[in-house]
Amino acid sequence: MNKPTSMKKQTLYRRLLTFSLPHKARFGFAFLMLALAVSAEMAIPWLTKIVIDEVIVPQQFEWPQLLTLIGLVMLFYVLGAVFGYLQAVAFKHGALLVVKDVREQLFRHVLNFPIATFDKLSTGKLVSYITNDTESLRNMYVSTIPTVIQGALRTIAIFIAMALLDWRLMLLSLVLIPILLITMHLYRKISMSVFDGIRVQVSNINGQINESLQGMALIQAFRQEKAFHAKFEKDNQSWFNFRSKSVAIDSLMLLPLTRLIATLTAAGIVAWFAEASLSTVVEIGTLYAFLNYVERFFDPFRQLSMELHKLQVATVSSTRIFELLDDESEMHHQAMPTVKINDSHDIEFRHVTMGYEADKRVLNDVSFTAKGGEFTAIVGHTGSGKSSVINLLMRFYQQQQGDILIGGQPLHKLPESQLRQLFALVSQDPTIFSGSIIDNINLSHDVLNTEKVSTNVVKNSRDKAISAAEMVKADHFITRLPDGFDHQQNNGGASLSVGERQLLALARAISHDPKIFLLDEATANIDSESEETVKQALENIQDGSTVISVAHRLSTIQHADQILVMNSGKVVQSGTHLALIEQDGDYRDLYLAQKEQEENEHKNSMLGLASASATS
């Protein structure tokens, strides 16, 4: 019954070990040093036995011989220390490199996940996979693996030495191995569920801290400090309960138990020798060496018991890491050849159907063409599928049916880099990265390698970024910041207002020089005056570039070349503003609703208005 899981574990460990292959020279060196260190260590009791049996017990003190022997003991201590140091450094260094590889691989892998995967997994969890879980992998490489190997090497060396001293007693001592292994197995079995409980609680606690930190202003504004603290305490308490159990189990089964077995063994050995001494002559040195070797024999097991803890954590962590790495939903990102597309960049949706969840369609048989170089607007109520069109164009998600063509070529045939060159997205809540303002506008450029790039190029890209910012009048607020364009942003641009972030994102898009601008409610939080500026800026750069804009407010899109009206996942109307308001339909309803509202308010606002207006 246990077979399949143990099989799985085996492959898991094998897979873990493959990560060390690129560093096998380093690990090989570490093993060699370890073997040498163990050998040096094992020679010491033997030499001591010689000292006792040949010098001390017979009381024949030949000082030159004794000093030579003592010198040898010291020499082996020195050798043991040197090899021990080299071994430890080599293992730790190797482990760090392995973890670095794993982290790099994970990070790259996660970057290529489809957006849908990010929707499923929380940010906190993903971050924890990449940082914390790999950290426990490191623990395993740094301490568990060396301990296991060291333990095995030592055990073998000890038994060889004991066999040479007294092979019958050695055979008897072999009984210890199954005893210790059974205790370890029992410990593992008992502590498994407790460890799982601890881990779950730790991740709950971390999740809660993370969430509370991000929503702190709100928690305080609504005076929910107590409620959040109480909820937190519940998990904290339950963590404590699990942890108390694990302390009890550890105290019963780890160090105290091995020490007990060690004492009993010592008693047994002494009894054996004492018994023998009644009939034959025994060598005190041999007894001493035996006691010493057996004592050393328990060390690895004691350490191994402690390592079990880490091993268990590492097992879970690596399972998670591998699950993530094996997630086959990764998009194909093998190098695709650049696709030649028509210069016009027409975007065409052909009978596209899409849903985020299998049974819920967000887009239903959507077809339209957005001509290159023109302004296409998409309007409709919340939930009508407007943003999904953008999501598909950005290839954040994949449609279930239908085709999306760009410049006559299927969108999915385009390599990633070409796609990103073509499009620039400005979303409602733009992400600001840590770094300076200029870096944030300049993102697409290789900012990190600036030293390698000639200063001219740097200056050019800087100028370009600044002029992009000026174009959307973002320079107004930027120059007011300390250090202006070199102002360092921390914590996701928390010090900038949403509107400021939107302006930055627009500047970023412009400096990116795309063929197609996708605006997803990109100006919702920008004041009307700035919005006007932005609109003009977009018009300026619009020669030749295509704009697709999702908007709630009809005022911002009335001059669009084409307006698509969406309702429940379908394009229900399309045309220019002029054409659409003449038709019966959603657009006119929307338009009239907005207009009626305005009128109501004008009436309510009484006479002041009339006098302010210049006309009727």
Place this chain on the structure above:
Amino acid sequence: MFGRHYLIAIVALQIVALVNLVPSWLIGKIVDGISEGTFDTQTMIIHIIGIIVSGAVMYGLRFVWQSQLYGASIAITRVIRSELFQKFLHLSPAFYARRSTGDLMAHATNDLNAVEETMGMGVMTLVDSFIAGMTVILGMIFVVSGELTAVALLPFPLLVLITRRYGMKLHNAFATAQSAFSDLTEETRETVSGIRAVRSLGISGRQEKRFEKTLDDTVEANIRVAKVDASFTPTIQLVYGLSFVISIGYGAWLIEQGNITVGLFTTFTLYLAQLLGPFLQFGWQFNVFQRGNTSWLRLEKLFAENIEVIEGEKTLPKDAPANMSFDIHHFAYPKANRNVLNNIKFELPSAGLVGITGPTGSGKSTLLHLALRQFQLKKPSSIHLSGMPSDSLTFDALRSKLAWVPQKPHLFSGTIAENIALAKPNASQHEIEHVAEMADIRAEIQAMPEGFDTPLREGGNNLSGGQKQRLTLARALLSSADILLLDDPFSALDMKTEVQVRRNLKAHYAHKTMLLVTQRLTNLIEADHILVLNDGQIEERGSHHELVKNQGWYAKVYQRQSQLGGKDLLLNNVSQDEPQTAYNESESEVSHHE
């Protein structure tokens, strides 16, 4: 608080150390018996039983001290974690603007772990190495020979010297490594949470490079730690070896002199072997204590973090009028060199509506932050609530009067109902549905398979921006606060929904006082008073009509926004250069259709 646990643990440790002397002593006696040939079965059995009994006694006592000591360490961790969270709950937003979430998370996880380890393992090794070490040494002196002990322990000062040096090195290396890990966490978090931006900008390469650079820093810092760490055990073993070699040589000499027996010598070497543990722990505990200390200092800094906004002591009567008055001479964010607000003075009358508008970055949201006392105002600036200076009031008194809808909607994990009921956890289903109706989102929630019990994904990712915004509005409406602070609450709503929500507010919440920040001036037509902020100053103020007459920024923007309404508000001179001009004709056409 945990003194008793530690005391019991220490006592148990001391007894263990004493009992631990017995087996070696008995073995020494047996050895003497063997080598002198004066040995019989009965003595042997008694001796062996002695060893077994002491083993059993030690097992029991070891269990006691381990469970007491580690029990105390996790109890302490629990308390610290709880207090840290409490501290987090009381730090002001100014603090959170400075510190990244990833960094704070690292404090609450990594650093706390290091402290836990120190309080358990660290204290254990400290006490154990001291008690066990001293006991063994006393045993060596009294059971075997003081002379031999003194000589054998000659290298001991070396041990102290070395461990201290390593300790310092490790402290520095470890601090660097911890902060490198913080950076790594933050770097990862930024990329993962901004994945859409990363993807759409095609900057995976850039992010990878940044990540790799941080990763390299982490590896480098950790290699430094590893090197110091790896040198500990071998060095100590070396010192121990020196002790061992000296005792063999000197022991042999003492036996030659006839001062000690072979059995005692065996006992001595066994004791010496027992000293290796404390020797190693002695070094290792420096290691643990350094880590714990570094982490504790980091935590302490957090605990010592000043709460920038100090709570007052006064409370308000239940029926205190819901009016506010603002008198802000100037305000700058901490560590910023520019004033965000200058000379802002206005009254927010009870049941009144004051609107605030102005260009992006003009300081509108800041005004709401100050009303909530998220930042500290400096004298002589003041904000009054019900005639009381807001900084004289308890947070509870102040904030129970205010319900805030932030510009960026934030949702917590849990169900939709729980999120709406944030400020009033015991709200009835009926109340929740009512406010959802008011925010015009009830139908949409009920259309979901699980309705109001739909669980939200992290950050409410399974809702649209407009839905999130309306949920936060519903949340504010449910709170019993008399004053609503609305920060651009309709920005993500489509026009139809916005109109509906505004109607609901007018019909059902006219008794509440409202401070409304908005870009959509149509929202302000009925406001009692409107402030137009520009660059932190009041540029215009007055009622809607007055402002429209005023022909300033407000009038200009209002006219532009109202083109849609088909009202011929456009003054010729304003609109000529506007691209929208073309559509005026179409709008008049619409009028014909009517």
